[in-house]
Amino acid sequence: MSAEHRKLAVSINNVSKSFGTVHAVKNLDLQIDAGTVFGFLGPNGSGKSTTMKMIMGLLKADSGHLNIYGINVTNNPWDVKKIVGYVPESPRLYDFLTGLEYLDFIADVYGLDASTKKTRINEFLAAFDLENRENEMISGYSHGMQQKIAIIAALLHKPKLLVLDEPLSGLDPKSAKIVKDLIHKLANEGITTILSTHVLEIADAVCDKVAILYQGRKLAEGTPSQLRKEAKMPDSTLEELFLKLTGSSDIKDIVQALGK
Template structure:
């Protein structure tokens, strides 16, 4: 579903990401971890078509994000680490706007919005202005907007930030359910325990280079992901 080949990205004369490669297969959850400034968000923004890049290739469902950006974006959903929402809208108007963008039929969107908002306990607040939402409520709305058009690829940057424990548990269940139904998920997180338990594969990025990647079970066969990560960071 997602293929990144020899990806390089620089800002001016400074190379931030130095030729990384990895693949996310259909139905997989792939964890992307690293310290602040390692290049995670830069990589993510390039994958979803926000940032251009110097060399390498990023393919989504076999199509280049450079050459076919619209086709790629139609089948993916992206949530940044600090989602920007249209705060003058109500929650339900925002979700309908997203559904309009992705051509989600009226009957389908009603069912999905009801299911997702109930699951994340936001149903009673959809009629309120987004400007009145807490940070956690905004995060929940952003998640619903990402799920509602049933993407084939879900790209998340620190999705658990701002969520209470119950909402975080619900999100983990939803992520696994979506992958069981064929979706692929690529996400970054500093919560290594969650990455260890949730991800099928993981990659550790340091200073723009992937230091370790592979099946999570194999990587943590002798040490926890936290111990491995801290050992790489020394």
């Protein structure tokens, strides 16, 4: 795709964010094409969640600019919120609502009409194997069921950009497959997804492109196979590449030593 025809879902220019003396994100530049699945990889504390929260307008960048589909996040936070869906690392739902009541409430927040609301909620509940559990209290749901409700809630208003912070954590293989298939389906419909994950096979399987973050900076960016080629590790797994780039290849030695 030529540069002028490239439609950007996310444009992050020279963005930094500190918490006291901790530089959570430092001079980050990132352009994400519309309709792609983009993965944030990086060790704990590398700035993945902070970047996602800035994209969502939940945290204000100290400096730099963030645009979502051409809309400036700082100047037009409401316009951005209408077109994005977000599932945080540990979603907080309302314990004493049923799954259905919660989804109904979220649909009302987004102003969906009654029939659209009903159709979408029922479709998603069925797709996520929750259709016989929707009248139970959220407090009684397993972690994975709560995660699925949070994902459905983020999709009800048909966002153009979906931001998923470690979406597959705690999901059983079947539910993880449902979410992976859903992400592919959304991409085919032109919806952009950003996800963070520590499971590198997931990034390899689901993401068109990934960025490896480390100490708030972008270490590398490209398709998983591009990155392997550039690092001159064409036959390696993304995991080996990740460990090489983040200087943590000694982890393997530690794990090996522990196993002895």
